[in-house]
Amino acid sequence: MAVLKTDTRRWTIPAIGLLAALVVGLSPLQGRWSQPLEDWLQRGVAPLQASEGVLIVDADDRSIEQLKGNGSWPYTRDTHALLIDGLRRHGARAIVLQLLLAERRDTVDGQPAAGPVSAGRTADGRLLDDSKLARTLAADGAPVVLAAAGIEPLPPPATSDADVPAQRWQAMLLPAASVQPAATGALRLGVVTTTLDEDGVLRRMPLWHRGDGRTLPGIALAALFAAGGSVDSTWPTDTQGRVRPLLAPLGSVARISYHDAWTLGTGDAALTPGGRQLAALIRGRVVFVGSSALLAGRSMTVAGQSDSMEIAAQSYTALRDDRLLRPAPAALQALLVLLALTPALAAALTRTGTRWLLAGSALSLVLLLGAAVWLMHTLTISVPLAAALTALPASLVALLVQQRREQNKCERRLAFEREVASQASVAKSAFLANVSHEIRTPLNAVMGVADLMATTPLSPEQRRHVEVFRHAGQTLGALIDDLLDLGKIEAGKLELHPEAFELRASVAAVEALLRPRAGLKGLAFELDIAPEVPAWVLGDRRRLEQALTNLVGNAIKFTASGRVALRLGVAASGALEFEVEDTGIGIAPEQQKLIFEPFVQADDRVSRDYGGTGLGLAITRATAQQMGGSVRLRSRPGQGSSFTLTLPLPQALAPAATPAPAPPLPAGSAPAAAPYAGAVLLAEDNELNVYIVRAMLAGHVGRLDVAADGREALERLAAGHYDLVFMDVQMPGMDGLAATRELRRLEAEAGAPRTPVVALTANAYDEDVRDSQAAGCDAHLAKPVSRAALLDTLQRYTSKA
Numbered sequence: 001m002a003v004l005k006t007d008t009r010r011w012t013i014p015a016i017g018l019l020a021a022l023v024v025g026l027s028p029l030q031g032r033w034s035q036p037l038e039d040w041l042q043r044g045v046a047p048l049q050a051s052e053g054v055l056i057v058d059a060d061d062r063s064i065e066q067l068k069g070n071g072s073w074p075y076t077r078d079t080h081a082l083l084i085d086g087l088r089r090h091g092a093r094a095i096v097l098q099l100l101l102a103e104r105r106d107t108v109d110g111q112p113a114a115g116p117v118s119a120g121r122t123a124d125g126r127l128l129d130d131s132k133l134a135r136t137l138a139a140d141g142a143p144v145v146l147a148a149a150g151i152e153p154l155p156p157p158a159t160s161d162a163d164v165p166a167q168r169w170q171a172m173l174l175p176a177a178s179v180q181p182a183a184t185g186a187l188r189l190g191v192v193t194t195t196l197d198e199d200g201v202l203r204r205m206p207l208w209h210r211g212d213g214r215t216l217p218g219i220a221l222a223a224l225f226a227a228g229g230s231v232d233s234t235w236p237t238d239t240q241g242r243v244r245p246l247l248a249p250l251g252s253v254a255r256i257s258y259h260d261a262w263t264l265g266t267g268d269a270a271l272t273p274g275g276r277q278l279a280a281l282i283r284g285r286v287v288f289v290g291s292s293a294l295l296a297g298r299s300m301t302v303a304g305q306s307d308s309m310e311i312a313a314q315s316y317t318a319l320r321d322d323r324l325l326r327p328a329p330a331a332l333q334a335l336l337v338l339l340a341l342t343p344a345l346a347a348a349l350t351r352t353g354t355r356w357l358l359a360g361s362a363l364s365l366v367l368l369l370g371a372a373v374w375l376m377h378t379l380t381i382s383v384p385l386a387a388a389l390t391a392l393p394a395s396l397v398a399l400l401v402q403q404r405r406e407q408n409k410c411e412r413r414l415a416f417e418r419e420v421a422s423q424a425s426v427a428k429s430a431f432l433a434n435v436s437h438e439i440r441t442p443l444n445a446v447m448g449v450a451d452l453m454a455t456t457p458l459s460p461e462q463r464r465h466v467e468v469f470r471h472a473g474q475t476l477g478a479l480i481d482d483l484l485d486l487g488k489i490e491a492g493k494l495e496l497h498p499e500a501f502e503l504r505a506s507v508a509a510v511e512a513l514l515r516p517r518a519g520l521k522g523l524a525f526e527l528d529i530a531p532e533v534p535a536w537v538l539g540d541r542r543r544l545e546q547a548l549t550n551l552v553g554n555a556i557k558f559t560a561s562g563r564v565a566l567r568l569g570v571a572a573s574g575a576l577e578f579e580v581e582d583t584g585i586g587i588a589p590e591q592q593k594l595i596f597e598p599f600v601q602a603d604d605r606v607s608r609d610y611g612g613t614g615l616g617l618a619i620t621r622a623t624a625q626q627m628g629g630s631v632r633l634r635s636r637p638g639q640g641s642s643f644t645l646t647l648p649l650p651q652a653l654a655p656a657a658t659p660a661p662a663p664p665l666p667a668g669s670a671p672a673a674a675p676y677a678g679a680v681l682l683a684e685d686n687e688l689n690v691y692i693v694r695a696m697l698a699g700h701v702g703r704l705d706v707a708a709d710g711r712e713a714l715e716r717l718a719a720g721h722y723d724l725v726f727m728d729v730q731m732p733g734m735d736g737l738a739a740t741r742e743l744r745r746l747e748a749e750a751g752a753p754r755t756p757v758v759a760l761t762a763n764a765y766d767e768d769v770r771d772s773q774a775a776g777c778d779a780h781l782a783k784p785v786s787r788a789a790l791l792d793t794l795q796r797y798t799s800k801a
């Protein structure tokens with residue numbers, strides 16, 4: 001079921017891409033969004049070289065200035081007649097006069113005619129300029145096209161009429177009858193006006209125009225006719241009979257000024273080198289005559305701003321050379337959409353990830369643009385790319401959304417698993433604490449009895465047995481401590497208790513504990529403390545000693561002969577470096593990382609030959625990290641190991657007056673001056689523990705009363721005075737802490753002196769110690785408790801009391 005689900009899900013991405021492509025492709029968005037890219041491609045691909053076979057004669061500002069003598073602008077019609085003569089004489093192929101000669105002008109040689117005119121002449125028989133032009137048009141030589149203009153465009157008809165499709169106009173402006181040649185066949189007209197696209201850009205040119213009941217060719221088509229060409233039925237026209245010529249930017253058609261061309265007509269410039277050059281430009285070309293003066297006739301085209309002569313000349317060459325844009329057939333468009341969808345389809349098929357889809361999409365984009373350029377360049381086909389280009393980001397977005405959703409799902413699952421794991425860890429910590437408590441109670445009894453037996457007269461063999469008891473008990477106690485530490489590490493609850501302490505004293509304590517053990521194995525024990533090591537530092541003394549005991553203990557344990565060294569120095573960083581080096585069995589390289597994991601030993605033989613649990617290094621490393629330090633290991637199997645513990649312990653000032661710490665009591669022996677208390681109360685529900693404590697305190701208390709729970713303890717305290725209370729914490733009914741709190745409250749109420757209370761408990765976590773202090777206990781003894789510790793406490797509180 002799951003497989004089926006993921007299977008359908010991976011097709012979602014190409015499906016969304018396809019949907020996006022369809023929405024865009026079948027709506028007007030396709031044209032609108034594709035247009036800028038099509039224009040851009042057209043600009044990049046359009047011919048940049050000069051168009052061949054055409055020439056522009058421009059009545060520019062300078063020409064108008066120079067020809068002022070022949071009458072002001074617009075020129076009189078004889079000026080044009082002279083120009084046409086010249087162009088013909090120098091071999092122009094056809095002439096397109098893009099000047100609207102709409103009204104009749106009665107001038108003779110540029111001067112207004114005096115008196116009435118008729119039949120193109122003045123009263124004194126002089127030929128009007130308009131007539132001169134009409135005669136020139138009808139004369140032999142290159143054909144001349146005159147401009148007509150449409151007025152007020154009309155929308156295309158709902159149903160196409162029988163004729164060719166044409167641009168419709170309300171009315172048509174034609175040249176004045178006075179300039180039209182007498183023979184009707186000699187009049188050639190071309191319409192110079194055209195409509196723009198919605199964005200004001202000229203992209204399409206109608207082939208035909210219709211208005212006032214007549215159909216006229218557009219200026220470019222009229223020029224083609226004049227040059228001897230004809231309509232090609234394969235031209236790609238739209239429903240309104242328009243074509244899209246590929247236009248080059250303004251300036252790509254050769255251009256001379258009207259004045260220069262006119263001078264050629266007058267004959268006086270023909271022999272100069274400049275004149276010959278001009279004449280060469282005219283020969284065989286279709287000449288477009290117009291005016292760019294005062295920015296007349298400018299339009300925005302795909303290739304930029306152009307003037308009407310340039311647009312007409314380029315449109316003419318586009319028709320002549322068939323450089324017309326063709327719309328892409330629907331099948332081609334579909335193919336391009338498929339190309340755009342290929343990466344998403346491939347990703348779905350091969351189950352590849354985002355990176356491949358991104359790379360595939362980039363490749364697909366390049367291919368799409370490449371195809372578009374190629375199609376435009378070689379086949380002049382314009383492809384609308386909007387649909388295909390929408391498919392690409394749509395698939396990518398779909399993929400990202402899908403991934404985001406899957407990531408969210410994954411995060412939720414991880415959060416759930418973390419929650420389960422953290423609950424499991426809490427449960428484990430609680431379990432460890434319980435087990436530790438349950439083991440400590442009987443262990444207390446075992447150790448207690450062993451302690452008691454050690455104080456009685458024993459045969460040497462019995463004494464050895466007792467020693468075995470005590471040693472095994474201590475090992476078990478240490479294991480429980482390690483397990484508790486591990487539980488705290490895994491629950492992230494390992495706490496440090498920094499204090500200022502004397503470093504050398506700590507190292508000496510470790511040495512005192514372990515040097516005898518090294519001695520027993522015949523190992524040399526070297527201790528070297530560099531002089532720059534500070535005397536007092538700030539840190540958790542107990543944890544440092546625990547780590548050092550672990551490392552040095554291991555060094556002794558895993559070394560059969562040679563030496564064990566503990567060196568203390570200061571690293572360049574200022575941190576303290578404790579190096580523990582041995583000449584022991586060493587550790588194989590592949591084991592060197594693993595042994596820092598809990599319960600890992602280098603190999604199976606280790607536990608058989610050396611014992612241990614594999615917890616020591618895990619605890620040491622966690623402690624070091626908690627202190628902001630680290631443990632490094634260098635070792636060669638068979639040659640020895642070196643563990644370096646680096647700890648950034650800041651230097652501390654020696655406290656002003658340090659009370660001399662009480663020297664530790666040798667295990668099993670009672671303090672020198674025997675302590676004594678008149679009355680002691682023991683609150684303890686476990687009979688075994690009562691028996692042990694009673695036995696340990698025998699001879700040191702006048703009276704030992706026992707209460708089975710907190711309530712009974714309070715009753716006894718109310719009934720009489722006690723020098724000291726040993727208070728078990730976990731008891732049925734009212735527990736030890738509640739009883740202590742109540743006792744402190746009652747004492748405060750009555751203003752009575754404070755009875756010392758020592759918590760006696762198998763709860764050994766740091767927070768247990770804090771809890772008992774908070775409840776009002778004076779001290780905290782963790783089980784198993786030795787006779788020495790019990791008597792020491794007795795002495796401390798009874799001597800105070």
Ligand code: ADP
Nearest residue numbers: 554555558586595601602612613614615616617
């Ligand atoms: P344990 O000593 O209780 O086995 P540790 O965590 O202290 O647990 O050590 C893990 C393992 O690392 C040891 O069992 C032993 O294989 C290896 N090891 C530690 N210290 C040394 C050493 N100084 N020389 C050789 N092996 C060592």
